[in-house]
Amino acid sequence: MNSDESDDPPKWFTIAPAYGPLDSPPPAPLVTVDFGARSRRGSLRPVNDDNYLVLRLGRHEETLLTSIPVDEVPTRFDEFGYAMVVADGLGRSGETASRLAIATLVHLALYFGRWNLRVDEPIAEEIMDRAKRFYRSVNAALLEVNRGADTPLQSTMTAVFSAGPDVFYTHVGHSRAYLFRDERLVQLTHDHTLERGQPGQPIMVDVSSSTRDLHHFVTQSLGGSGMGASRIDIERFGLLHHDILLLCTNGLSDVINDEQIAAVLRTPITPDDQARVLVDLAADAGGKDDTTALVAHYRIPS
Numbered sequence: 158m159n160s161d162e163s164d165d166p167p168k169w170f171t172i173a174p175a176y177g178p179l180d181s182p183p184p185a186p187l188v189t190v191d192f193g194a195r196s197r198r199g200s201l202r203p204v205n206d207d208n209y210l211v212l213r214l215g216r217h218e219e220t221l222l223t224s225i226p227v228d229e230v231p232t233r234f235d236e237f238g239y240a241m242v243v244a245d246g247l248g249r250s251g252e253t254a255s256r257l258a259i260a261t262l263v264h265l266a267l268y269f270g271r272w273n274l275r276v277d278e279p280i281a282e283e284i285m286d287r288a289k290r291f292y293r294s295v296n297a298a299l300l301e302v303n304r305g306a307d308t309p310l311q312s313t314m315t316a317v318f319s320a321g322p323d324v325f326y327t328h329v330g331h332s333r334a335y336l337f338r339d340e341r342l343v344q345l346t347h348d349h350t351l352e353r354g355q356p357g358q359p360i361m362v363d364v365s366s367s368t369r370d371l372h373h374f375v376t377q378s379l380g381g382s383g384m385g386a387s388r389i390d391i392e393r394f395g396l397l398h399h400d401i402l403l404l405c406t407n408g409l410s411d412v413i414n415d416e417q418i419a420a421v422l423r424t425p426i427t428p429d430d431q432a433r434v435l436v437d438l439a440a441d442a443g444g445k446d447d448t449t450a451l452v453a454h455y456r457i458p459s
Contacts, residue, residue, distance in 0.1 A: 188321055188396070189456045190239050193429030195436040196449040199408060206251030207406050207449040209243045210259050214272060238274045238320040240266075241451045245332050245406040247311040247378055254299065254310035258379055261298045262316065265291045276323040284318070285391050288327045292379070292389045296329075299380030311380040315346060315404055322396040322457055329387050330378050333410050335418065336394075337401040342419040348407075349377035349388060398457040401428075408448030409439045428452035 198205035215237040220230055242262060246255035270287065273280050295314070303309040313330020326334050326345055334345040351374040377388045401422050409418075413435065421434050432450040439448045 187458055188237075188319070190319070191428050191454045192239075192241070193427060193432040193452045194450070195429075195432040197436050197440065197447065199444065199446040199448065201445040202447055204252045205447045206246040206255055207243065207408070207447045208246070208252070208255040208259050209241070209404075209449055209451055210263065211241050211451060211453075212239070212263075214238050214240070214274075216272060216274060236274050236321075238272070238318060239453070240316065240318045241402070241404050241453060242314065242316040243332050243404045243406060243449055243451055244312045244314040245330065245408075245447070245449075247313070247375060248308060250308045250310050251312070254312040254380060255314075257299065257302070257310060258295050258312040258314050261295045262291055262314070265294055274320045276320050281323065281325075281393055284325055285393065288316070288318070288325060288391055289389050292327055292329065292387075296379045296381075296387050303380055309380060311375075311378040313349075313375065313406075314379055317402060317404060317453075319396065319455070323393065324396055324402070325391065325393050328390040331375055331407045331410075333403075333405055333407070335403040335405070337403065337419060337422040338397060338399075340419070340423060342415050342422070344415070345392065345394075346390065349375060351376050396455050396457060398455070398459070400455045402453045402455070403435075404451040405435070406447060406449045408444055408446035409435055409450055411446065412439050412442040412444040422452070428454050 192211045194209055194211060196205060196207050196209060215235055217233060217235040218231065219233045223230060242259050244255035244258045246252050248254070271283070273284055276284070292314070299310045299312070313332045315326065315328045315330070315332040315334050317324060317326045317334060328334065328346040329349065331348040331350045333348070336343045336345055379387060381387055403418065403422065417438060418435065421431050421438070424431065424434070432452045435450040436448050
């Protein structure tokens with residue numbers, strides 16, 4: 158883990174400011190992203206309970222016919238946002254749970270999302286509110302399936318959405334999001350877990366076999382049967398040029414420490430190769446759990 162034990166981000170980790178008039182957010186800058194992903198079934202698992210998704214969404218304007226000189230209006234304008242999602246299913250139906258969680262989230266975004274690609278403060282609040290509502294709907298979908306089921310569907314899920322330099326991440330469970338910036342690695346998410354044998358800690362969900370992992374009891378999950386609504390963490394920050402984001406399941410973070418992760422992310426190789434190296438390191442370290450790593454390299458023009 159990081160030497161900084163505080164829950165507060167370090168001083169160099171800055172929150173994105175508001176840009177421009179509140180009623181007129183500017184176009185998203187031409188942020189480009191390269192992605193990589195690897196997932197491997199654990200040696201103790203009959204199937205890989207991890208699932209993931211990387212997607213690009215966008216809007217465009219294209220001039221079809223005009224009397225205006227071509228140098229006075231754009232022929233075509235595009236801007237894009239990007240999303241990564243990783244989910245780790247729990248219990249005997251883990252693969253089904255993680256797959257259903259991601260598929261439900263994507264359909265919610267497709268039919269009810271606003272596709273916000275220009276972010277000011279009011280829109281940022283709207284995005285965060287909508288992300289929380291989407292997560293609650295995914296939770297409700299899993300709970301509906303679980304009614305009367307012998308094997309409940311439960312899953313962690315961590316999602317990242319970026320529009321221009323603004324990043325939003327939403328999280329339930331113990332899959333993680335990391336930021337690698339200026340040779341430093343920061344864990345963005347906080348694990349919703351109770352260590353085995355950890356005394357004096359309240360258990361907020363049913364820690365049956367479906368919520369037990371190799372090293373933890375998972376205290377928050379989508380589809381969980383505990384009292385009250387699942388805790389949904391959502392935060393926002395601003396990207397800088399050459400930032401790297403990593404999403405991973407606990408099959409990686411349980412056996413590979415922060416120093417090893419940082420060493421891989423600073424290596425000048427493609428994000429796909431970095432994801433592969435991280436997953437291979439977990440296997441070489443004796444990891445028995447399913448392992449998934451998603452890596453994104455961001456480039457922001459000055």
